[in-house]
Amino acid sequence: RTRVIAVANQKGGVGKTTTVINLAACLAQTGKKILVVDLDPQSNATSGFGLDPEDGASVYRALIEDEPLADRVRPTAIRNVEIVPSELDLAGAEVDVARMEGYLQRFRSILRPFLEANGYDFVLVDCPPSLGILTMNALTAADAMLIPIQCEYYALEGLSVVTRLIRQMHESGANPGLELEGIVLTMYDARTRLATEVVEEVRRHFGEQVFQTVVPRNVRVSEAPSFGKPVVLHDRRSSGARAYRALAKEFLKRHANR
Amino acid sequence: RTRVIAVANQKGGVGKTTTVINLAACLAQTGKKILVVDLDPQSNATSGFGLDPEDGASVYRALIEDEPLADRVRPTAIRNVEIVPSELDLAGAEVDVARMEGYLQRFRSILRPFLEANGYDFVLVDCPPSLGILTMNALTAADAMLIPIQCEYYALEGLSVVTRLIRQMHESGANPGLELEGIVLTMYDARTRLATEVVEEVRRHFGEQVFQTVVPRNVRVSEAPSFGKPVVLHDRRSSGARAYRALAKEFLKRHANR
Ligand SMILES: Nc1ncnc2c1ncn2[C@@H]1O[C@H](COP(=O)(O)OP(=O)(O)OP(=O)(O)O)[C@@H](O)[C@H]1O
Ligand SMILES: Nc1ncnc2c1ncn2[C@@H]1O[C@H](COP(=O)(O)OP(=O)(O)OP(=O)(O)O)[C@@H](O)[C@H]1O
Ligand SMILES: [Mg+2]
Ligand SMILES: [Mg+2]
Secondary structure, three states, X not given: OOEEEEEOOOOOOOOHHHHHHHHHHHHHHOOOOEEXXXXXXXXXXXXXXXXXXXXXXXXXXXXXXXXXXXXXXXEXXXXXXXXXXXXXXXXXXXXXXXXXXXXXXXHHHHHHHHHHOOOOOEEEEEOOOOOOHHHHHHXXXXXXXXXXXXXXXXXXXXXXXXXXXXXXXXXXXXXXXXXXXXXXXXXXXXXXXXXXXXXXXXXXXXXXXXXXXEEEOOHHHHHHHHHOOOHHHHOOXXXXXXXXXXXXXXXXXHXXXX | OOEEEXXXXXXXXXXXXXXXXXXXXXXXXXXXXXXXXXXXXXXXXXXXXXXXXXXXXXXXXXXXXXXXXXXXXXXXXXXXXXXXXXXXXXXXXXXXXXXXXXXHHHHHHHHHHHHHOOOOOEEEEEOOOOOOHHHHHHHHHOOEEEEEEEOOHHHHHHHHXXXXXXXXXXXXXXXXXXXXXXXXXXXXXXXXXXXXXXXXXXXXHHHHHXXXXXXXXXXHHHHHHHXXXXXXXXXXXXXXXXXXXXHXXXXXXXXXXX
């Protein structure tokens, strides 16, 4: 069975897209079949794989008019990674979907049937930096939520909101089975005391739920999108690439014991 | 007359909150009276001034039930800076306000009368990282939009969306007078070629609309919120503080010629 993971955090710029792109690429290199869904109207995951946003190709019309998802899947340059790209109109989906019956279940109702007919191991959904309709749709459709956290002060404040969200999904019945896949610490800068304090604080609160792998701040990571490639392909020896490979290994180990 | 400036960019983590806090503090030090409005449910601007989010104190109930804004203004530790704080419920405003008559004008209709009766020089509105109802309300109420841009690749992609927004505000009649206050380049890391490329590209496209002052990436800036203070007070000699003081000077020079 395909495991659907929503990569979400309402705090902006914490590494959601970077984690989706690089985790997808690393999992694919181990032979796993990956589908990435870009639910962010900014379409950074789409361009991070070297594709252009494509009018009509995003989930937008599938959410609004029940058009099949299968027509929207595009190959990427990476074997075993396919993507449903984003488009600008997706921003309009927030208002349009909000007015529909069962508006939280729209994405789940188009994704689940599609997955029955296709053999992906994992689906990674890149969410926009908000807890609006698109992110809520991703969390309702997902088996688990992966939360990237920047090693910065504001990151700590947002954490309680995000974890409360999982409880809300359970209590409201929107997705009683939603798990926490884990918390990934990103953009760690060893030269600052603040970064170490954030890591210690997050580990103290969340223990085992925090991945051991910490992704360092590394300029090769921020350069990679300008080449339309994940950093694990742009510069495989960089500290950022090594960290994402280690994260993928740790991620798979958690699933090996399933 | 008070000038209302919405600090907005749907790209997350680009320095919107940091720019609001430090520009407000620097303008206040020159004697200007500043009101900050925290329109982001994450309430980073609120905590960046050392305040706690306060249930019932945000614009939320003012937007929904026409309660006066005056009861929601709080002093900060900085002379000449007051703030309308945020609260968690503000996230619910997106859906509630969307269902109201004239939902884009809600914030304008409560802010403008309030400003008539109070003598602020500038209002700085901190927007969430999205182009949802809260940001659209801020842009409808504002005289101008200030756009922070991170010196990173994804920042370039988002720029065309944000500037298209001003045209949309004009063409739709929502705010025909909305100006571009300027574009501020933030988190510039001189050690990377990418940062220089982004600066050159943005200046090539937007010329004079880009502030000369570029804010460098500086750890003292990211430490400041953990002390509940703007960097210009936390460490006034840091490169981040010097840059925000220079930005405020440049900002005021633009208005001296008005
Ligand atoms: N480990 C890292 N080292 C250096 N730069 C990084 C790292 N991870 C991400 N970045 C850069 O930081 C910026 C923010 O990352 P990214 O866009 O992945 O975050 P996001 O959470 O998806 O943002 P948004 O909230 O806008 O969707 C990008 O410019 C990215 O290239
Ligand atoms: N010049 C700088 N140097 C170093 N760190 C910075 C700088 N400016 C901002 N930061 C840090 O980068 C992170 C993002 O900045 P900030 O929160 O101001 O961005 P934002 O655009 O308001 O984010 P959001 O989209 O979530 O509202 C914060 O942790 C902040 O402390
Ligand atoms: Mg993203
Ligand atoms: Mg902010």
